[in-house]
Amino acid sequence: MDKKAKQEKIVNMFDEIASTYDLANRVLSFGIDVVWRKRGCDKAYEFLGKKEIEQITDVATGTGDLLLHWRNQAKKNGIRVKKYVGIDPSRKMLEIAKKKVEFASFLEGKAQALPLKNSSSEIISISYGIRNVVDRKEALQEFFRVLKPGGIVVILEFTKQEKRGFLDKLVDFYMKKILPTVGGLVSKNYEAYRYLPNSIEEFLTTQMLVNELQEVGFIKRYVKSFSMGISTLIVAQKPNANS
Numbered sequence: 678m679d680k681k682a683k684q685e686k687i688v689n690m691f692d693e694i695a696s697t698y699d700l701a702n703r704v705l706s707f708g709i710d711v712v713w714r715k716r717g718c719d720k721a722y723e724f725l726g727k728k729e730i731e732q733i734t735d736v737a738t739g740t741g742d743l744l745l746h747w748r749n750q751a752k753k754n755g756i757r758v759k760k761y762v763g764i765d766p767s768r769k770m771l772e773i774a775k776k777k778v779e780f781a782s783f784l785e786g787k788a789q790a791l792p793l794k795n796s797s798s799e800i801i802s803i804s805y806g807i808r809n810v811v812d813r814k815e816a817l818q819e820f821f822r823v824l825k826p827g828g829i830v831v832i833l834e835f836t837k838q839e840k841r842g843f844l845d846k847l848v849d850f851y852m853k854k855i856l857p858t859v860g861g862l863v864s865k866n867y868e869a870y871r872y873l874p875n876s877i878e879e880f881l882t883t884q885m886l887v888n889e890l891q892e893v894g895f896i897k898r899y900v901k902s903f904s905m906g907i908s909t910l911i912v913a914q915k916p917n918a919n920s
Contacts, residue, residue, distance in 0.1 A: 684811045713833055713903050714743055714804060718750035720912045721800050721829045724898050730758045734798040736788045737806025738763030741774035744781050788816035796825045804833040817893045826918040832911040883909045
């Protein structure tokens with residue numbers, strides 16, 4: 678299967694599970710994913726160090742879940758954000774997002790070809806989406822292009838485990854046996870939730886993803902693993918023009 682066909686298949690899969698996506702996320706993570714998302718927002722605001730932000734862009738936004746956290750954490754941190762933008766290739770996901778997140782603007786588009794101008798966002802985020810981007814390096818280059826100098830990229834992702842101890846085997850069992858069964862029951866789409874653990878196994882380790890960000894030109898600012906390494910938060914920054 679070529680890259681274009683593979684990407685279309687993934688997008689179609691997300692179209693099919695759009696209506697149950699939020700519920701499945703809460704059930705499968707026991708609600709802990711909310712904590713991970715808030716941490717990513719807070720760290721980005723901390724490293725950016727601004728009280729006024731022109732634009733935050735959430736890529737592979739899905740149903741717009743992370744945009745809600747961007748707004749809520751901005752209020753808690755006393756930050757004014759003028760514009761929130763969500764981008765996703767799945768029309769079904771965007772239909773739900775538009776009803777759920779009324780304060781944001783939404784655009785249909787892919788991570789590797791963002792429909793945005795150069796240096797137009799202070800923050801770009803992608804939560805549990807970079808793994809599903811077939812042309813990942815092109816996407817990282819797009820993030821760099823769209824970010825303003827000094828801008829922040831936030832990546833939350835399920836990365837491949839480097840160690841093979843007892844806890845890693847426990848996580849493996851959950852991801853390969855329990856997650857597909859529960860996700861399939863909630864969404865009525867077992868194939869989609871069998872895809873998830875397989876896509877993680879085929880994905881990068883945390884360090885490999887950090888290396889790819891640095892190759893594009895980003896500076897690593899923060900890396901944190903959560904819940905026995907199931908999820909990883911990476912925060913990186915585009916250098917300032919004078920640095």
